[in-house]
Amino acid sequence: MKPRSMAMAKSIQTQHQLFAMRMLWLGLLTTVFVIAQTLIAQARPESLAPLAEAISPSVVNITTSTVVEGRTGPQGIVPDGSPFEDFFREFQDRNGGNGENRPRRSSALGSGFVISEDGYVVTNNHVIEGADQILIEFFNGDELEAEVVGTDPNTDIALLKVSADGPLPFVPFGDSDTARVGDWVIAMGNPLGQGFSVSAGIVSARNRALSGSYDDYIQTDAAINRGNSGGPLFNMDGEVIGVNTAILSPNGGSIGIGFSMASNVVTRVVDQLREFGETRRxxxxxxxxxxxxxxxxxxxxxxxxxxxxxxxxxxxxxxxxxxxxxxxxxxxxxxxxxxxxxxxxxxxxxxxxxxxxxxxxxxxxxxxxxxxxxREDAERAVPVVMDNPEESEEPIQQEVLGLTISVITDELRSELVLPEATEGLVVVDVDETSEAFEKGLRAGDVITEAGQQKVMSLSELDDRIAEAKEAGRKSLLLLVRRGGDPRFVALGLE
Missing domain, CATH: 2.30.42.10 (PDZ domain)
Structure with a gap:
C-alpha cells in the first residue's frame, strides 16, 4: 500500500475512534442524567398526602361558647320609629319576649393541636378568651370538653387540657430557627368553620414583628383564614414550627400574608404555663x-x-x-x-x-x-383606675389612625347590641381615604387590644401608640371584633 493510502486509512480509523468515544460519553451523560432525575423524583414526594395523613389526627377543631345577656325590643335591628319596629316587637312577643333580658349563647371557632399523649392542647389566647365552655373536636369525630391551664396574651398563646380514656395522638415541636425562607410548610385547621383543612405554601419571611414585645413571627403564604387561628404550621418532617395567629388582609380573607408565632417562642411559654399556669418573664x-x-x-x-x-x-x-x-x-x-x-x-x-x-x-x-x-408582678403593681367615661375628664371620642374611636357608652352598647361583657373601644367612623378603611375597618367594629394589650380607654390606646413608636415600630397591631369574630389588623403609624 502506498504511503498516502496508508495515511488516509489511519485518519479514517482515528475519526471512527473519536466518534465512538463521543457516543460513549454521550451515552454516559444520558445515563447519569436519567439516574439524577430518578433520585430527585424519589427525594421529592409527588404528594403531601402521606404527611397530611400522619399529622392530621393531632390537629383539633375548637368551638367556644359564651353566655351573653340578650336584649328585648328591636334595638340594633331596625331604627327607632321604623315601620318595621312594631313587626319585630310583635315577633318577639310571639316567641316568648316578655320584656325581660333573655340570655343567649354566642359561639366562636378556632383550631389547635395536641402536644402530648395525656391531652395538652395548644391554641391562640384570642380563640378561647372569655369562653365559659370549650369543646375540642378530634379528627376522628370524637369530642371532649377542655379546661384552660393558662394563657399568655403577650404571645397570644393558650394551653388547654382534655381528659381522654387513652393516649392521644400528638405532634412534636420543631426548631423554628432552622426554618429558611423558601422552605415548604403546611397549615392545618378549621378555616371559616368548614372543618379539617390542609393548605400548603412556603416560608415567605422570618423574624417578623407586628407590635408585641415578644413577637417572632414566621410569615407564610400557606392559606390561613378565620378559624385557622391556633392551628399548627408544620415543616416537611411533621414538626410544628409555628402557631397560626394572624393575617394581613383588606377583606378578612387570605391573600397569602399569614403569620405564625415561631415555635421557639411558643415552647418556652407552653413550658411555663404547664408548670406554673402562668408566664414568668x-x-x-x-x-x-x-x-x-x-x-x-x-x-x-x-x-x-x-x-x-x-x-x-x-x-x-x-x-x-x-x-x-x-x-x-x-x-x-x-x-x-x-x-x-x-x-x-x-x-x-x-x-x-x-x-x-x-x-x-x-x-x-x-x-x-x-x-x-x-415582669408580670411589675405590671400588676401599676394601679389601674377604671373611671366612668361620663365622669372622667378624658374625652369620649377622638380621631386617630384614620378612625373616630369612642369608649363604650350605654347608648353605643344599646345601639350596637353589644353584650354587657364587651370591653374595648368602638369605631364610630372611618375616613374612607385612610389605610384603616382599605383594610376593612368599619363603624361598629370593637377594638379590644392594641399592641397585644387590652385597651379600655382612649388614653390606653394613646399609650400603646406611643410605646410602639418609641420601640421603633412602623405599625400597630389591633385586635378587632365584629359580631364576636376576632381579626388582627396592622395600621401604619406614619
Missing part, C-alpha cells in the same frame, strides 16, 4: 428606645446599636444604679443590637437571676450586676 425595669445614627454620633458611640435608656422607674435597674441616658451595650454577655432584642432576651431570662449589664455612660463604660424581677 424577667424584668429589668427600664424604658428604652433604639439608638439612631444621629444619637450614636452625638453620644460618641462607634455604631448605632444598643438600647438607650429613657427612664428608670422603681425596680431592679434603678436599685442597681442605671440612669436615664445610659446605653445598654450587652446583657448577660450577649451584645444588644436593638430594643426588640433586649426586651426578648430579658423576658427569656429566669426571674431572680443576677446578670451583668454593660452600659455606655459619659465617655466610657460601666458594668452593673442586676437581679431581675418578674
Amino acid at each position: 424577667g424584668w429589668l425595669g427600664v424604658r428604652i428606645q433604639d439608638v439612631t445614627p444621629d444619637v450614636a454620633e452625638a453620644m460618641g458611640l462607634e455604631s448605632a446599636s444598643g438600647a438607650l435608656v429613657t427612664d428608670v422607674p422603681d425596680g431592679p435597674a434603678k436599685d442597681a444604679g442605671l440612669e436615664a441616658g445610659d446605653v445598654i451595650l450587652t446583657f448577660d454577655g450577649v451584645d444588644v443590637e436593638d430594643t426588640r432584642g433586649l426586651v426578648r432576651q430579658v423576658g427569656n431570662t429566669d426571674v431572680g437571676k443576677t446578670v451583668r449589664v454593660l452600659v455606655h455612660r459619659g465617655e466610657g463604660t460601666q458594668t452593673f450586676r442586676i437581679t431581675l424581677g418578674r
Whole structure:
C-alpha cells in the first residue's frame, strides 16, 4: 500500500475512534442524567398526602361558647320609629319576649393541636378568651370538653387540657430557627368553620414583628383564614414550627400574608404555663428606645446599636444604679443590637437571676450586676383606675389612625347590641381615604387590644401608640371584633 493510502486509512480509523468515544460519553451523560432525575423524583414526594395523613389526627377543631345577656325590643335591628319596629316587637312577643333580658349563647371557632399523649392542647389566647365552655373536636369525630391551664396574651398563646380514656395522638415541636425562607410548610385547621383543612405554601419571611414585645413571627403564604387561628404550621418532617395567629388582609380573607408565632417562642411559654399556669418573664425595669445614627454620633458611640435608656422607674435597674441616658451595650454577655432584642432576651431570662449589664455612660463604660424581677408582678403593681367615661375628664371620642374611636357608652352598647361583657373601644367612623378603611375597618367594629394589650380607654390606646413608636415600630397591631369574630389588623403609624 502506498504511503498516502496508508495515511488516509489511519485518519479514517482515528475519526471512527473519536466518534465512538463521543457516543460513549454521550451515552454516559444520558445515563447519569436519567439516574439524577430518578433520585430527585424519589427525594421529592409527588404528594403531601402521606404527611397530611400522619399529622392530621393531632390537629383539633375548637368551638367556644359564651353566655351573653340578650336584649328585648328591636334595638340594633331596625331604627327607632321604623315601620318595621312594631313587626319585630310583635315577633318577639310571639316567641316568648316578655320584656325581660333573655340570655343567649354566642359561639366562636378556632383550631389547635395536641402536644402530648395525656391531652395538652395548644391554641391562640384570642380563640378561647372569655369562653365559659370549650369543646375540642378530634379528627376522628370524637369530642371532649377542655379546661384552660393558662394563657399568655403577650404571645397570644393558650394551653388547654382534655381528659381522654387513652393516649392521644400528638405532634412534636420543631426548631423554628432552622426554618429558611423558601422552605415548604403546611397549615392545618378549621378555616371559616368548614372543618379539617390542609393548605400548603412556603416560608415567605422570618423574624417578623407586628407590635408585641415578644413577637417572632414566621410569615407564610400557606392559606390561613378565620378559624385557622391556633392551628399548627408544620415543616416537611411533621414538626410544628409555628402557631397560626394572624393575617394581613383588606377583606378578612387570605391573600397569602399569614403569620405564625415561631415555635421557639411558643415552647418556652407552653413550658411555663404547664408548670406554673402562668408566664414568668424577667424584668429589668427600664424604658428604652433604639439608638439612631444621629444619637450614636452625638453620644460618641462607634455604631448605632444598643438600647438607650429613657427612664428608670422603681425596680431592679434603678436599685442597681442605671440612669436615664445610659446605653445598654450587652446583657448577660450577649451584645444588644436593638430594643426588640433586649426586651426578648430579658423576658427569656429566669426571674431572680443576677446578670451583668454593660452600659455606655459619659465617655466610657460601666458594668452593673442586676437581679431581675418578674415582669408580670411589675405590671400588676401599676394601679389601674377604671373611671366612668361620663365622669372622667378624658374625652369620649377622638380621631386617630384614620378612625373616630369612642369608649363604650350605654347608648353605643344599646345601639350596637353589644353584650354587657364587651370591653374595648368602638369605631364610630372611618375616613374612607385612610389605610384603616382599605383594610376593612368599619363603624361598629370593637377594638379590644392594641399592641397585644387590652385597651379600655382612649388614653390606653394613646399609650400603646406611643410605646410602639418609641420601640421603633412602623405599625400597630389591633385586635378587632365584629359580631364576636376576632381579626388582627396592622395600621401604619406614619
